[in-house]
Amino acid sequence: MGKVYLTGAGPGDIDLLTIKALRVVQQADVIIYDRLANPDILQQAKSGCEFIYVGKKDSHHTLPQDEINELIYQAALKYENVVRLKGGDPLVFGRGGEEGIYLKERGVAFEFIPGVTSAIAVPEYAGIPVTHRGVTVSFRVVTGHESKKAHSQIPWENYKTDDTIIFLMGLHNLEKITKKLIEIGKPEDYPVAVISKGTTPEEKTVVGTISNIYEKAKDLPTPALIVVGEVVRLREQLNWFEQ
Numbered sequence: 001m002g003k004v005y006l007t008g009a010g011p012g013d014i015d016l017l018t019i020k021a022l023r024v025v026q027q028a029d030v031i032i033y034d035r036l037a038n039p040d041i042l043q044q045a046k047s048g049c050e051f052i053y054v055g056k057k058d059s060h061h062t063l064p065q066d067e068i069n070e071l072i073y074q075a076a077l078k079y080e081n082v083v084r085l086k087g088g089d090p091l092v093f094g095r096g097g098e099e100g101i102y103l104k105e106r107g108v109a110f111e112f113i114p115g116v117t118s119a120i121a122v123p124e125y126a127g128i129p130v131t132h133r134g135v136t137v138s139f140r141v142v143t144g145h146e147s148k149k150a151h152s153q154i155p156w157e158n159y160k161t162d163d164t165i166i167f168l169m170g171l172h173n174l175e176k177i178t179k180k181l182i183e184i185g186k187p188e189d190y191p192v193a194v195i196s197k198g199t200t201p202e203e204k205t206v207v208g209t210i211s212n213i214y215e216k217a218k219d220l221p222t223p224a225l226i227v228v229g230e231v232v233r234l235r236e237q238l239n240w241f242e243q
Helices: 020-025 039-043 065-078 095-106 117-125 156-160 171-183 212-219 230-238
Strands: 003-008 030-033 050-053 081-086 109-113 141-144 162-167 191-196 204-209 224-228
Touching: 003 020, 003 095, 003 204, 020 039, 020 081, 020 109, 030 039, 030 171, 030 230, 050 224, 065 081, 065 095, 081 095, 095 109, 109 224, 117 162, 117 224, 156 171, 171 212, 171 224, 191 212, 191 230, 212 224, 224 230
Parallel strands: 003 081, 003 109, 030 050, 030 081, 141 162
Antiparallel strands: 162 224, 191 204, 191 224
């Protein structure tokens, strides 16, 4: 039985792939990869490595998660080195924990290889620090795409503070998010940025307020990340990558 490496591919820029992740990619017998992993990473694999795409986009999934779990398990029965390559970090809304539990229950050895999370890297490339002295001392990372349950698990009432709020995978719920923020008392002119395809050559950032960001950013392509907070104003001085 082989070993599975639940590996973070980083936010998009291939240069942000960690040295350890690169090493296991180069040694992999099979790479099971998702939509948000930079496909150029696959070019680093050895000759004969098998590639299996299991990407998910909105409600269009190549395979449901339970079948992906089984696919990884079956790969471990066949190959010595299995890399499960996931965009960002495998444990930040990445289902890596579910995959690890599935493997553990079946006696398969696995290892987590952290990846640079888009929650910090994407705003940074857009010139938006998630914290800044004198502006905010903390930040929250929230899923913008919850599983379908009767009630939201997001503690909206806790978001009345001036913490930076980063919503991942939330573009299609942007209108709902802004309405909820206004409902809990956020000012309508509170700064918001939406960053599309962050850290890649196609990166595009739209800046607005809670009241107008939906109309300004609704047509941006995914993946996109939403930043809510006073730190958005610092982009005027710190924007570097898009220039």
